[in-house]
Amino acid sequence: MEKKLGFGCMRLPMKDGNVAYEEFNKMIDLYMSEGFNYFDTAHGYLEGKSEIAIRECLAKRYPRESYVLTNKLTGMYFKTKEDIRRFFNQQLEWTGVEYFDYYLMHAQDRNTYPHFQETDAYEVASELKEEGKIKHLGISFHDTAEMLEQILTEHPEVEIVQIQFNYMDFKNPSVQSEKVYNVCRKFNKPILVMEPVKGGGLVNLPDEAKKVFDGLGEDLSYASYAIRYAATFDGMFKVLSGMSNLEQMQDNLSYMKDFKPFTDKEYEAVEKVVNILGNLGGIPCTACRYCVEGCPKKISIPDLFGCYNAKKQFGDWNSDYYYRVHTQNNGKASDCIKCGKCEKICPQHLPIREHLVEVAKTFEK
Numbered sequence: 001m002e003k004k005l006g007f008g009c010m011r012l013p014m015k016d017g018n019v020a021y022e023e024f025n026k027m028i029d030l031y032m033s034e035g036f037n038y039f040d041t042a043h044g045y046l047e048g049k050s051e052i053a054i055r056e057c058l059a060k061r062y063p064r065e066s067y068v069l070t071n072k073l074t075g076m077y078f079k080t081k082e083d084i085r086r087f088f089n090q091q092l093e094w095t096g097v098e099y100f101d102y103y104l105m106h107a108q109d110r111n112t113y114p115h116f117q118e119t120d121a122y123e124v125a126s127e128l129k130e131e132g133k134i135k136h137l138g139i140s141f142h143d144t145a146e147m148l149e150q151i152l153t154e155h156p157e158v159e160i161v162q163i164q165f166n167y168m169d170f171k172n173p174s175v176q177s178e179k180v181y182n183v184c185r186k187f188n189k190p191i192l193v194m195e196p197v198k199g200g201g202l203v204n205l206p207d208e209a210k211k212v213f214d215g216l217g218e219d220l221s222y223a224s225y226a227i228r229y230a231a232t233f234d235g236m237f238k239v240l241s242g243m244s245n246l247e248q249m250q251d252n253l254s255y256m257k258d259f260k261p262f263t264d265k266e267y268e269a270v271e272k273v274v275n276i277l278g279n280l281g282g283i284p285c286t287a288c289r290y291c292v293e294g295c296p297k298k299i300s301i302p303d304l305f306g307c308y309n310a311k312k313q314f315g316d317w318n319s320d321y322y323y324r325v326h327t328q329n330n331g332k333a334s335d336c337i338k339c340g341k342c343e344k345i346c347p348q349h350l351p352i353r354e355h356l357v358e359v360a361k362t363f364e365k
Contacts, residue, residue: 004231005256006038006238007031008194010045010288012053013245019046019053027249028057032066034253038238040192042072042106043091044290055096069097070192072106072140073125075115076345084124092133103134104162107290107347108151109143122155136160140194142347145179152187160237162192164286164347166202167229167270168277169195172284175348181233190237193230197241199286199302201309202226206280209273216269223248224255229270232262282309283355284348291342291352297331301342301352304333308359323363333360 013023031037039058041050051071058067071091078084092098103125105116116122128134138160141148152158161184169175184191197203203223205213213225223241231239239256243249262270287302295301303326311319327333333356342352 001259003036003256004236004239004259005036005227005252006040006192006240007036008240008242009039009041009050009054011242011244012046012050019049021053021057023246024053024057025061026246027243028061030246030249030253032062034257036253037067038070039067040070040240041095042074043077043094044074047293048094051091051094055094059096064097068101069095070102070104071095071100072104073121074106075112078119081119081124084119084121088128088133099133099135101135102138102160103128105139108139108141109347109349110147111344113147113151122157126157138162138192141180142349145176145183148180148183152183152189158189160192161189162194164195165191165193165230166196166198166226167274168198168202185235191235192237193239195286196230196239197223197226205273206276209276212269212272212276216265220255221251223251225266225270227252228255228259229262231256231259281312283350285350286348288347290345290347294341294345295331296339296341297335297337299331299333299335299356300326301356304359305355308362311362320363332364333357334364
């Protein structure tokens with residue numbers, strides 16, 4: 001049976017601002033030894049350090065045919081059609097490989113898609129595929145089902161689609177996981193799942209939600225319910241987990257090595273947890289950190305949203321302390337100049353400027 005756990009390399013183990021190669025090596029070795037081999041990266045992950053870590057810890061240590069590597073073309077890194085090949089060749093160099101198994105047009109939505117169209121990005125990627133430098137062409141997607149339908153209609157050459165999918169976003173009207181999933185099924189595209197644990201939000205549950213899962217009597221982590229939920233749906237090729245330490249890797253492997261689909265009791269439990277979390281409020285940020293790089297006031301937006309959610313949803317008394325930590329050398333929420341750069345790049349299409357006002361009211365009294 002095809003193993004469904006993918007290694008998402010956006011949240012790798014870090015030490016002193018760099019990827020902790022020794023820990024990453026151990027994680028890769030354990031993952032590969034259990035028969036898993038799918039790795040996902042992008043140039044924007046960890047400010048380029050993810051790709052370099054792939055080269056140093058994976059490409060230099062394992063034969064190329066032993067693993068599957070996905071990389072992405074991100075809109076902010078090219079302006080013209082000519083830029084695409086240059087950037088692609090740099091990505092091959094950064095990751096230390098001669099080809100990518102999957103290459104995705106990254107973060108496609110109504111704002112980024114026109115840029116990819118104007119620069120013939122899909123056509124260039126198709127040429128690279130013909131040359132053997134890409135095995136499969138795909139997209140990663142953050143928008144409405146209607147937008148996905150348009151892209152897949154206009155680009156039948158797309159072979160695979162990466163979507164945000166988890167039990168909290170399944171019925172979420174802004175993310176539309178269910179509707180987007182149904183479009184993928186309609187077009188018969190295999191699905192890559194990102195954010196199955198919603199940036200850690202479905203691991204760090206409030207006590208009331210924990211009790212629901214604990215009541216099932218299984219010796220399973222809270223992450224296991226989120227990841228197995230996504231993996232149970234038909235058409236799921238891989239569920240990406242952004243593991244950042246060996247313990248998380250061991251936990252993920254424990255239930256994905258011999259994957260067992262969701263049971264009716266587990267679906268009932270998830271429904272209860274969704275209702276509990278839905279009544280807590282909060283900002284649905286997944287901490288992808290795309291918004292941070294271009295902020296002129298250097299506001300660590302996801303971290304401040306995390307503090308806000310911890311205070312609002314889970315009553316975390318430590319959140320005020322962490323707010324001070326995250327604003328000590330970076331901007332405060334009230335420093336926002338409303339330029340809107342963050343909102344243009346946000347995959348969740350969050351009204352970030354409005355949320356920052358609310359965050360400032362909460363922490364800057």
